[in-house]
Amino acid sequence: MPSHIQKLIAEGEHQQLDFKFGITDSKKIARSLAAFANTDGGRLLLGVKDNGSIAGVRSDEEYYMVEAGASLYCRPEVYFEMKEWEENGRTVVEIIIPKSFSGPHSAPDKEGNYRVYVRVGDENYPANGVLRKVWKKQHDPKGVYIEYSVAERTLLAYLEIHGEITLSGFRKLSGYSNQRCEHILADFMVLNIIRMNYSATGVFFTLNPDYRSDDLSPSNDAKSDH
Numbered sequence: 001m002p003s004h005i006q007k008l009i010a011e012g013e014h015q016q017l018d019f020k021f022g023i024t025d026s027k028k029i030a031r032s033l034a035a036f037a038n039t040d041g042g043r044l045l046l047g048v049k050d051n052g053s054i055a056g057v058r059s060d061e062e063y064y065m066v067e068a069g070a071s072l073y074c075r076p077e078v079y080f081e082m083k084e085w086e087e088n089g090r091t092v093v094e095i096i097i098p099k100s101f102s103g104p105h106s107a108p109d110k111e112g113n114y115r116v117y118v119r120v121g122d123e124n125y126p127a128n129g130v131l132r133k134v135w136k137k138q139h140d141p142k143g144v145y146i147e148y149s150v151a152e153r154t155l156l157a158y159l160e161i162h163g164e165i166t167l168s169g170f171r172k173l174s175g176y177s178n179q180r181c182e183h184i185l186a187d188f189m190v191l192n193i194i195r196m197n198y199s200a201t202g203v204f205f206t207l208n209p210d211y212r213s214d215d216l217s218p219s220n221d222a223k224s225d226h
Contacts, residue, residue, distance in 0.1 A: 005085045005092050008045060009052045013122040016042035021049045022058055026065045030073035030107035033066075033097055035117035035124040037078045041099035042119065047092040056090030066095060075106045075114060104135050120198040128203055129178075130167065130196060133186035144190045151176060152184060156207070159194065164204045 002010065013019055016036070023029050023046065036042040046066070047057040057063075063082070070078045081096040104127065106114040116127040137144050146152060151174040158165055158173060165173070170181045185205060188194040194205050 003085070003087065005045065005048075005054075005087050005094070008043065008094075009048060009054075012052070013050070015119055015121055016040055018042065018044050018122065019048040019050055019052065020044055020046045021055055022046075023062045023065045023069075026068040027073050027108045027112075028069075029066055030069035030078075031109075031117050031124055032119075033070050033078045033080065033095075034074050034103075034105040034107040035119040036097040037074075037100035037105050038103050038117060038127070039099070039119040041097055043097070044095040045092055046095060047090065054087050054090050054092060056087075057093055063093070069107075073107055076102060078105050104132070125198060128167075129182045130185045130189070130203075133182055134189045137186055137190050144187050146184075146187050146191065152188075155184065155188075156193075159205070159207045164197070164206045166202065166204050170205075 049055055070080055083094045085092045104116045106116045109115050117124045118127050192208055193211050195208055197204050
């Protein structure tokens with residue numbers, strides 16, 4: 001019967017699982033820790049190559065680099081659990097990062113500037129302006145209120161017909177500034193009316209499949225008090 005680690009390796013890398021052959025940079029691992037905490041949580045398997053082969057942890061220094069990444073280079077600090085497993089005489093460390101509700105967490109980029117990261121598929125990406133506004137609005141005690149004006153109706157109608165839109169596409173469609181468009185998209189995301197998606201070419205927005213056009217009307221503005 002496959003072991004716990006063998007079962008995880010069989011899944012391959014994905015949004016909640018990453019393989020790390022070794023750690024040589026606490027700041028780099030901090031980006032992964034922050035991305036997992038900001039998204040859906042997940043696991044890092046330390047001592048496993050990208051192809052899934054088990055190399056084993058090479059030195060105790062790697063443990064301390066993870067701890068330093070979480071406590072010194074994640075703002076705020078990221079909580080994690082660490083478990084050791086033996087596979088064919090080699091040690092694999094499972095680092096478990098739960099989804100955080102005390103974030104968003106930031107970590108330094110390659111230039112040392114702190115940025116908020118999210119985990120999408122098997123990659124870490126800097127959070128864009130829309131997502132940062134979503135987090136801010138979710139913590140706003142006043143909640144979110146959308147005036148169902150022409151721009152909002154046009155956006156929803158466009159998505160019903162075309163399926164998706166980018167931030168720049170919405171900016172052209174509405175004629176609004178980048179900041180205003182980000183706020184509108186963030187409001188709809190907080191209300192779970194639209195969703196943000198990542199692809200190889202960038203970020204785009206789609207309607208929540210559960211959304212119904214008769215849920216909103218000019219006389220039925222949307223409000224969320226969380």
